[in-house]
Amino acid sequence: MGATQLLKPDAAGIEAGAAILRSGGLVAFPTETVYGLGARADDDRAVARIFEAKGRPTFNPLICHVSAAEDAFSIGRLDDRAGLLAAAFWPGPLTLVAPHRAGVSDLARASLGTVGLRVPGHPVARALIEAAGVPVAAPSANPSGRISPTAAAHVLEGLEGRIDAVFDAGPCPVGVESTIVACTGGPPRLLREGGVPREALERVAGPLGAGGGGAVEAPGMTLSHYAPRGAVRLDADAPRAGERMLGFGAVGGEANLSPSGDLGEAAANLFAMMRALDDGRPLAVAPIPDRGLGRAIRDRLTRAAAPQG
Ligand code: AMP
Ligand code: MG
Numbered sequence: 001m002g003a004t005q006l007l008k009p010d011a012a013g014i015e016a017g018a019a020i021l022r023s024g025g026l027v028a029f030p031t032e033t034v035y036g037l038g039a040r041a042d043d044d045r046a047v048a049r050i051f052e053a054k055g056r057p058t059f060n061p062l063i064c065h066v067s068a069a070e071d072a073f074s075i076g077r078l079d080d081r082a083g084l085l086a087a088a089f090w091p092g093p094l095t096l097v098a099p100h101r102a103g104v105s106d107l108a109r110a111s112l113g114t115v116g117l118r119v120p121g122h123p124v125a126r127a128l129i130e131a132a133g134v135p136v137a138a139p140s141a142n143p144s145g146r147i148s149p150t151a152a153a154h155v156l157e158g159l160e161g162r163i164d165a166v167f168d169a170g171p172c173p174v175g176v177e178s179t180i181v182a183c184t185g186g187p188p189r190l191l192r193e194g195g196v197p198r199e200a201l202e203r204v205a206g207p208l209g210a211g212g213g214g215a216v217e218a219p220g221m222t223l224s225h226y227a228p229r230g231a232v233r234l235d236a237d238a239p240r241a242g243e244r245m246l247g248f249g250a251v252g253g254e255a256n257l258s259p260s261g262d263l264g265e266a267a268a269n270l271f272a273m274m275r276a277l278d279d280g281r282p283l284a285v286a287p288i289p290d291r292g293l294g295r296a297i298r299d300r301l302t303r304a305a306a307p308q309g
Pocket of ligand 2: 139148162
């Protein structure tokens with residue numbers, strides 16, 4: 001593959017990106033969560049390029065992005081509670097896993113009978129998917145297992161020359177990946193914390209069942225993920241000798257996720273600050289409250305702290 005083209009998020013850029021997707025190429029684009037690496041989801045060969053570019057194991061299924069909820073309803077069999085969640089949180093940072101009807105390649109689903117579906121809220125993402133006229137499979141636009149990208153520069157750092165194009169469209173407003181909820185019978189189950197807090201989901205759909213599908217259901221969940229080069233230590237009040245320090249609220253550091261203690265601001269800053277501080281030295285991170293978006297932040301930090309597999 002040749003050079004990676006930089007696209008502007010204007011009408012001409014959207015049309016160029018859509019044409020690349022239609023012809024089976026790879027385009028990285030902003031969503032409200034992180035930058036996604038997109039390929040048409042109805043074509044095994046196009047989807048295969050995503051796994052190749054990221055070095056992602058093919059047993060890890062991809063989330064399929066559509067520009068309108070009605071497209072999701074034709075691809076997946078969304079039950080009543082999935083419908084309630086879709087109505088409340090789409091477009092937005094929520095992925096629903098539902099039985100697959102038709103339309104998404106086997107490879108994108110890792111041959112599961114289910115499919116992960118999301119209507120993203122970012123205007124560039126929606127315009128691109130709508131112009132492409134096909135569902136778009138898109139994991140985060142980074143080499144597998146590394147810190148997710150929240151800016152075009154992060155995408156280029158990891159994938160330049162390995163993908164056809166990337167939109168240069170500014171930072172991602174939410175900053176952590178989508179919340180994943182499985183609606184495959186019985187109460188909806190939380191598979192991954194993310195941009196929609198559990199509390200908000202439960203207000204709409206009632207108590208969520210235990211996630212616990214384990215390795216088969218959400219393989220990405222069990223591996224060391226979002227890994228910086230240096231070790232990560234959570235709930236630190238101060239750095240130890242040799243550590244760099246990422247602060248939150250009153251517990252300061254070389255960078256502070258949110259000096260005022262705002263969890264939304266902290267989520268939006270998380271990956272960029274982890275990258276900025278990742279020079280191979282160990283990283284200490286201030287305590288983050290275990291509520292709202294803090295749950296997703298703690299989840300990503302816990303996985304960053306897990307021993308490398
Ligand atoms: P990523 O795109 O890297 O944020 O990862 C997407 C996550 O969604 C992975 O951890 C997958 O396991 C999960 N996922 C996608 N599709 C499905 C599915 N059909 N069933 C269960 N989990 C899924
Ligand atoms: Mg990812």
